[in-house]
Amino acid sequence: MFSERWLCFCCPPMHKPPRRTIVAPIEQTESPSEARPPLQMNRMMGREKHKSELHLAAVVIIQTWFRRRRALFEIRRKAAWTIYQNIEYAGEQNQLKLYNFFLELMQTVAKNPRDVTVAAKVLRRTSSISGIAEELELEQLTSPVTISVEALYQGPHVDLPINKGHLESLIFAFQRGELLHAHYVLLILHELRRILKNLPNVNVVSTHQSTCVTVVGDLHGSLADLMIIFHKNGLPSNENPYIFNGDIVDRGFQSIEIFLLISVAFIVYPHNVYLNRGNHEDHVLNLRYGFMKEIIHKYKSHATRLLRLFENVYSWLPVASLIDDHIFVTHGGISNITDLAIINQIQRQKYVSVLSPSFIIPPNEDQFQIGNISNDLLLEWRQILDLLWSDPKQSDGCEPNTYRGGGCYWGPDVTKNILEKHKWSLLIRSHECKEEGFDYTHDKKVLTIFSASNYYAVGSNRGAYVKVITNQPPLIVQFISTKSSHKSLTLWERLVIKLK
Numbered sequence: 001m002f003s004e005r006w007l008c009f010c011c012p013p014m015h016k017p018p019r020r021t022i023v024a025p026i027e028q029t030e031s032p033s034e035a036r037p038p039l040q041m042n043r044m045m046g047r048e049k050h051k052s053e054l055h056l057a058a059v060v061i062i063q064t065w066f067r068r069r070r071a072l073f074e075i076r077r078k079a080a081w082t083i084y085q086n087i088e089y090a091g092e093q094n095q096l097k098l099y100n101f102f103l104e105l106m107q108t109v110a111k112n113p114r115d116v117t118v119a120a121k122v123l124r125r126t127s128s129i130s131g132i133a134e135e136l137e138l139e140q141l142t143s144p145v146t147i148s149v150e151a152l153y154q155g156p157h158v159d160l161p162i163n164k165g166h167l168e169s170l171i172f173a174f175q176r177g178e179l180l181h182a183h184y185v186l187l188i189l190h191e192l193r194r195i196l197k198n199l200p201n202v203n204v205v206s207t208h209q210s211t212c213v214t215v216v217g218d219l220h221g222s223l224a225d226l227m228i229i230f231h232k233n234g235l236p237s238n239e240n241p242y243i244f245n246g247d248i249v250d251r252g253f254q255s256i257e258i259f260l261l262i263s264v265a266f267i268v269y270p271h272n273v274y275l276n277r278g279n280h281e282d283h284v285l286n287l288r289y290g291f292m293k294e295i296i297h298k299y300k301s302h303a304t305r306l307l308r309l310f311e312n313v314y315s316w317l318p319v320a321s322l323i324d325d326h327i328f329v330t331h332g333g334i335s336n337i338t339d340l341a342i343i344n345q346i347q348r349q350k351y352v353s354v355l356s357p358s359f360i361i362p363p364n365e366d367q368f369q370i371g372n373i374s375n376d377l378l379l380e381w382r383q384i385l386d387l388l389w390s391d392p393k394q395s396d397g398c399e400p401n402t403y404r405g406g407g408c409y410w411g412p413d414v415t416k417n418i419l420e421k422h423k424w425s426l427l428i429r430s431h432e433c434k435e436e437g438f439d440y441t442h443d444k445k446v447l448t449i450f451s452a453s454n455y456y457a458v459g460s461n462r463g464a465y466v467k468v469i470t471n472q473p474p475l476i477v478q479f480i481s482t483k484s485s486h487k488s489l490t491l492w493e494r495l496v497i498k499l500k
Helices: 038-109 113-123 131-142 164-175 182-196 223-233 255-268 283-289 291-316 340-345 375-389 412-422 491-499
Strands: 202-205 212-216 242-244 273-275 320-323 327-330 398-400 408-410 426-429 438-441 446-449 463-469 475-479
Touching: 131 182, 131 291, 164 223, 164 255, 182 255, 182 291, 202 273, 202 340, 212 223, 223 255, 223 463, 223 475, 255 273, 255 291, 283 291, 340 375, 412 426, 446 463
Parallel strands: 202 320, 212 242, 242 273, 327 426, 426 446
Antiparallel strands: 212 463, 320 327, 398 408, 438 446, 463 475
16 A cells, blocks of 8 residues: 555565556457357257247247137127127017017907007008198197297207207207207107108218218217217218118117207208108107117106107108209119109108008998008008018019018119119118118119217127219218227127127
């Protein structure tokens, strides 16, 4: 620790050699091939080759496993889809069979044939009184003045004339979960009915001024899907026309809200919002698939008035729309006897229920037989029934739709003949849930559009709508709604989780 000039006398002197800078000699590096013997190189190359083979085998195993899992998922998905559709169509068949069963039961047990006729008329919502008297009866029963608005009511208000502001306020109110008062519901339905009565059976739609029109398929009470469509595509207006292609109600929990929003949009823009009747715009199906129960639950003592007016409004809905004279839009489809000339001459208000039309039981006959119905009446009924209930099939021909219990199955040959006969280029329909929300069939001459996402269960299908643009191919937009809360996992959710 001391410097050299401070020495210890008890220790001998130590000699410290001077430091030298040692420089390592620069050696010439040898290449790996020269430094390693050939045997070692062969071993390393063998190891690398073995690793490559292991990697390739691992990739093949992973790909095989993934493809098997994908195939298993696809099998389960198709099986689940088939089960859901069978349940849905079986329900429609059972509803029709149950309806016919009650009619046959009454005819069997009733002693007085006149009682059978009266009971059947009650089921079929028809009346033996004249049209003027029936109109007065409906006005008296369903007039908005029969229901007063309570002072404590804090929901949205609607008054005449109905305008765009009412539409926007109803959208915000329904998104908050508010319920429109029965007085205003009757007011909207009567105004809707007044306009519908002046419309033809087939709406005439043109895209020459607006350049496009949006076709919306089945919504089935899904307010979330309608809000997504309005958000992505804009609210209905004179510059943004819409065609709502039926099945607005049933199955979902907000059918009344959706029907009212579409009705108000139609009232505000009667020349640019078009309504087509679907097979679920029918009180016979409402009885089974939830709309009647929804009205009873939400409006309680006023439900009878509302249901009666809804049934009458259904009968005045047009059954189809024709875009630019060459694109035919209807809910179900066509058949080998579809004739636009006959459809335009039908008095559609007679069909309060398409499944059980009122003309089947004449009002002045004590006994009824199917043979008494003329072929012209049966042909007329078939026209309406096929438009609302039919489905396309892959093979040629036309046969009864026994799967649903109404309408027909029609093939590519029928599509070709009917489109050529009327000089149409495309048929747009709904009525069937599709996994992607849309589907082309019959050499892209038939387009199915379904706008209710998550129809069978969460994640089961997308929704879609189509924009028909002047001199351009149809533009299809897909979407899917999300829910903030979920119940227990469904079959579709379990399959999606397993795939992930």
